[in-house]
Amino acid sequence: MANKKVYYFGDGSAEGEASMKNLLGGKGANLAEMCRIGIMVPAGFTITTEVCTEYYELGKKMPSDLRDEVDAALARVEKSMNAKFGDASNPLLVSVRSGARASMPGMMDTVLNLGLNDTTIQGLIKKSGDERFAYDSYRRFVQMYSKVVMGVDADNFEHHIDHVKEQKGIKLDTELTAADWKAMVGAFKAIVQKEAGRPFPEDPRDQLWGAIGAVFSSWMKQSAITYRKLHEIPEWWGTAVNVQSMVFGNMGNDSATGVCFSRDPATGDKRFYGEFLINAQGEDVVAGIRTPQQITVVGKDLQKSTLPAMEEAMPDLYNQLCGTYRKLEDHYRDMQDMEFTIQQGRLWMLQTRTGKRTAAAAIKIAVDMVNEGMISKAEAVGRVDAGSLDQLLHPTFDPKAKKAAEVLAVGLAASPGAGAGMAVFTADDAEAWTNDGKQVILVREETSPEDIHGMHASKGILTARGGMTSHAAVVARGMGTPCVAGCGAIRIKGKEFTTDKGKVVKEGDWISIDGSTGQVMLGKIGTMQAALTGDFGTFMTWVDEIRTMKVRTNADTPEDAAQAVKFGAEGIGLCRTEHMFFQEDRIIAVREMILAKDEASRRKALAKLLPIQRGDFEGIFRAMGARPVTIRLLDPPLHEFIPHDDKGQEEVAKVLGVSKTEVKDRVSALKEFNPMLGHRGCRLGITYPEIYEMQVQAIMEAACNVMKQDNTEIIPEIMIPLVGYLSELASLRARSVNICESVIKEKGMKVKYMIGTMIELPRAALIADKIAKEAEFFSFGTNDLTQTALGISRDDAGVFLTEYVDKKLIDKDPFVSIDQEGVGQLVHMGVTKGRQGRPGLKIGVCGEHGGDPSSVRFFHKAGLDYVSCSPYRVPIARLAAAQAALEKGDVSSTA
């Protein structure tokens, strides 16, 4: 027996159901599901994806038995809708849509109002009582159908409309009359005859078969083929076709249309919420031409609306709608966003889907539903979009004020939150102006470690260059300061910038930046601080009950560390020692060290740094208590610590008492073509072992001091960066152990310590089994691992990566969300080989990806022990880790 080819739905019943997505496509399966639970949905049917495959197997011909099945289904639809396809007085009109398993660009979208012709139009005029509307619908149908089914260039029709308007001396489509549109239908059909070489089909059944064939044909359009190739969707999946009757909310005062939510999507309050319009089409509600009315009386009062609520105007239908929304929420067990149409006194649900909500609402709804016994805690945890928590942790702009503001440019949304201030162009100015009580946004070509003090002082940071993991972006995220990075549309010159539209912003002008969207706006826009509610605390408790992977933070100061602990950090995964080098009391000694001519003078300068670094580490150990702290030894190239400008170099020379030429020569000797791939990380430790020795000594002495004073056990984790060869690690580890042991001996204490390494070069992942022999822990540095595995400099990538995303060559910026296909293989390799080399090896990640939800899920699956991210992303990582545990099935989702 041949498989069933057509699945009917309507009349509160359906032949299909939600689980039949592969056969009916996503759209068809969902329409069936709604009917199946007794919701009134305009009747229709779905032609299965198998028919599409058969169509191609038959050489683009419809299977012979399809026609009968379609006819039978159509008859049921006619009966259900009490209208007849092609009927002059009571015509059934339908929409035809494609519907694959996954939504797919390049596929045929929609043909509406199919079934109209010179006969049935009369019925539509009669039913709607609006001739202009009817003819406008008709000509739209001809246009849409001719384009997507018959391949006529849409410009032909647009040109004709323009031509008619010109002749009539009018400008707007709305000025065209019913007669104009009627004439247009005739003209359009003439165009079709000329362009397509065949007449526009008058017979509704011909129209229908044409549209079905067009859906199938669109499966093999070049754009669809390319999309499938890039997304590895097999060709044999095929597409389904959905044919559904049209209903109209504008057929008189007993008709209406609206949208509603089963709970308030802004606050999450358990309150039915929505808007509707009488005698109107769906588009009218969205377009805002007419002021919509509230659905509930409560809503009307809250909105101070003077128009009657649906509860008052159409009490019966309102009660039907209430029954429907409750049924849908109960069935889908989540807050629903619904569209409905009332046609001549009859309620039709057109769509229901899980409603979008703010982060605050998401948490409230999740917590409420658990309390209502509707969902489990695990489900609640699974419901909240981890990334959205950002909204709760950062200030946002007042939406109305923001809407009114002039957007100057859009850059990368590099660090979330809203910030407004006067534009300043140097870090020193940022600090000085702030000290004068002003509020500033620091605008820089790019930032460098020398700008840290200015970045700290600013309300926001805007850079013209650099990507999502540029210095500005990383540091800003760590500080929780909004940042828009890589904003190529601005050009900075001295103390002003010009946008690509020619707008000039001078020092002192107010600007506002939205680090969550990348927008740069003119003027001072008010901000609102979102407050953390009790629900948030409850919710995060559930999160931690489910989560199995630890979450640490990247923090370089006791303040950041303390903030992160408040957000739930369980340790420090990355403490970057070099960030400490820039404070005024130490940068001089650092520079002295760099300019030293031999090891002896270098050691002299390092001796000055030792007590300062020890103090830094004491502060951090204290802030973290007994939590583990991983400290990375010096990583960046030395030239980052010496000013590159003439004036700065002169000052350095003066302070250090050397000639300016000497400073210049050193700067020039340190210059590199590709600093990212240069003399940095453990390579510094190899060529200047005394630097790492000082740092290890400072770490161990600090640990001893804090252990003694606070009576806490501290287990410092010393991390050696940028290891590529086993020999590098073996050599540096041996030296470090020597120092550690001698400090322990001198202090007369027992201190456990660990020496580990970062896996941030492909070679390190490839030989992780060997490296693990010398490493007590691994931490993936996925920023650098991404840069090297992909051969992409994160600071230079802005120019082309955005274009890659736009052109759909890649889904996401690989510096935001880890490239699982490529870099992910190296992570898997590092984990597997690492634990081969040292069973039970502790492995974490400390790149920026540690705070990205989908990356966190990946790391959980890869078997990492922890992720580490900037303090403000710790709650996000906690939630993502819990969701990962649920997905992987480590915890039962009905727990």
Added chain:
Amino acid sequence: MANKKVYYFGDGSAEGEASMKNLLGGKGANLAEMCRIGIMVPAGFTITTEVCTEYYELGKKMPSDLRDEVDAALARVEKSMNAKFGDASNPLLVSVRSGARASMPGMMDTVLNLGLNDTTIQGLIKKSGDERFAYDSYRRFVQMYSKVVMGVDADNFEHHIDHVKEQKGIKLDTELTAADWKAMVGAFKAIVQKEAGRPFPEDPRDQLWGAIGAVFSSWMKQSAITYRKLHEIPEWWGTAVNVQSMVFGNMGNDSATGVCFSRDPATGDKRFYGEFLINAQGEDVVAGIRTPQQITVVGKDLQKSTLPAMEEAMPDLYNQLCGTYRKLEDHYRDMQDMEFTIQQGRLWMLQTRTGKRTAAAAIKIAVDMVNEGMISKAEAVGRVDAGSLDQLLHPTFDPKAKKAAEVLAVGLAASPGAGAGMAVFTADDAEAWTNDGKQVILVREETSPEDIHGMHASKGILTARGGMTSHAAVVARGMGTPCVAGCGAIRIKGKEFTTDKGKVVKEGDWISIDGSTGQVMLGKIGTMQAALTGDFGTFMTWVDEIRTMKVRTNADTPEDAAQAVKFGAEGIGLCRTEHMFFQEDRIIAVREMILAKDEASRRKALAKLLPIQRGDFEGIFRAMGARPVTIRLLDPPLHEFIPHDDKGQEEVAKVLGVSKTEVKDRVSALKEFNPMLGHRGCRLGITYPEIYEMQVQAIMEAACNVMKQDNTEIIPEIMIPLVGYLSELASLRARSVNICESVIKEKGMKVKYMIGTMIELPRAALIADKIAKEAEFFSFGTNDLTQTALGISRDDAGVFLTEYVDKKLIDKDPFVSIDQEGVGQLVHMGVTKGRQGRPGLKIGVCGEHGGDPSSVRFFHKAGLDYVSCSPYRVPIARLAAAQAALEKGDVSSTA
């Protein structure tokens, strides 16, 4: 039964043999082998490596049954040497050496003259007839033994010697008398007592056991442990101990010592060759204090020596020696380098090893030995060091003149050969001076593509920065021009440079550079061009008979291509289109294209380039005939084509008729932090598709034109660089196919063409299975693959990579010889996955490693179809590929 612990050798027989290297160590096994074939070697014995392991298992104690075996062996030695250990009148003296499977730094080296004490010294005085020599030997023994066996700091002895000389008012050791040395022996023993807390052992057996214990102990010295760890040598291998009797060539006029070669090591001529000295020690021959005598009369005549040859002076011993050298050459089936000593009329062979030889000699000997029926062709091919062929293809300095020259500095030996010329500091000067008939060496901080014309004009290139694969190095090797790169010891300022020793070289001063050693010398040193002999041709025929992997060349011009074909290239593996962009007629259009504000103007500029590029490709296709040519589409970032200096930018502005600011703005917009990881390769093709379209069109039109005119079949291979994502390749491939097909249609011809990609990013190797679906061939770009896999910028690596090699952290510069452990894994992955994705996929390599013998062997094993290298390395690659085939057993080595 316990394993045999001691293996005797001597008297022309031995208990061990060459195959017992694991048990006897390398040295012990070879001494045994010589005895076994009846060569007279001073008798001795080897304690096995197993004893070392047992020694440690016993807690650093000698196995109980060792003593008896040693005593027995020692008795055989005494008998063989007719002397007695510890005897006052006829003492046996021995040397003690360590001997592991592989030579290993950190291990105990040698103790000579063991057995001397206040009694036996008398016997030595008597036998040698030289009291001063005897006491000097005695004090040396005490010094050496105390240091390596008893751990006394060597400085103690040196200080004492200095002290004595000072007291006596003399400066040289040679001024010290026999009595002085005698007194010194006593003083040294007193020092030992004081420093070691125990007396110097007088009993020769105590001395012997002390030395044996010291050899075993040295196996666990920190330096040896570290070395083993880095080279993955297992600890259980252990070391053997070799105890061998001493013989002396300075015991009167019936004693002598000498070195000889079974054939001439300089020319390869079949002629016994060597030097000796009567009544002398081995060191005297090497040290050159006395003028050595020739061994043969022929040699004497050739050298115009007036001293009698050994053939005349000691005819019997000469005949014995001839018998010995023939036996050894016959046994080892290769030219031998031997050391011998005649002690009181008796000939002893001390060592034989395969003799080092010049490249020319290596080829002559190999060809001769095949003709003599001594070795097979395959063996002959295996015998010649592939890397040494460089000597035959490039000029070398006159060795005497070079020896006398002042070495100013040493940089990287970046491109082999010798070159002399006047120093010039700009490419324009290099060209102008050469046009004036002068000979120049171009000295640059680093070179860029803008310098190509000056590089072409120069006799040699010297750069202060950049590594083995810097622009200067790569281009120079391609041209066959000598280059010393990354010479950090020179500092360039304007038109002069200063060395780190303060020497100044001004424009016009003569300098000479040796690109095979990295030396930079003052003055004009004469060069000699090595000629290719008929033997070379014969030899290379055998090479090609054995070789299975193809060898192509990297060439960008018809001239280079023609040169490479002469050297045996079988195709072009990499034609870099961008090198063509710098010639004067095209750089203007290139810059116009880069400065274009929109696609339309870019296309206009590209239209000017099209015919020029087409011409370039026609030239190359013609030069290569039917051989395959792989053309890489534009790879470097656009900023490489615009001058970075003010003057240059002004000129560009003038030529193109735009404002200087416009040029400056574009340069600044194109600036990158890490250009290596920036907007280049296929990323340019994605953002500016019109550039690749022009290039593909030029390639296809050129192929059609040459096919039509020359009636040759040409199959262009179009290569898309820097692919990381499948989507990049899929998109660019589709566009390229469109262009190809439309050219084919327009020209009305049938042209096969292939579109492939480079595998030069780790990600590409990781997803090679997917990439292969869209690529008809792969070419590994191992330069960039090394840079990214290791995270090392080749241009910046000089600073630390040399230190890594010096500190033994790595064996070889990974840019010279491929990092098999790390990058090698990516190559294997690329090959395996690539051929999974497309069975039979053609795979080659076009990085610099394609011309490095050990890398070529690796590529052969990895299953590559071809390697591609610069023209002058083609013969080297051919030989290395043949040797790889032999090693892998693809060809029988007795073929």
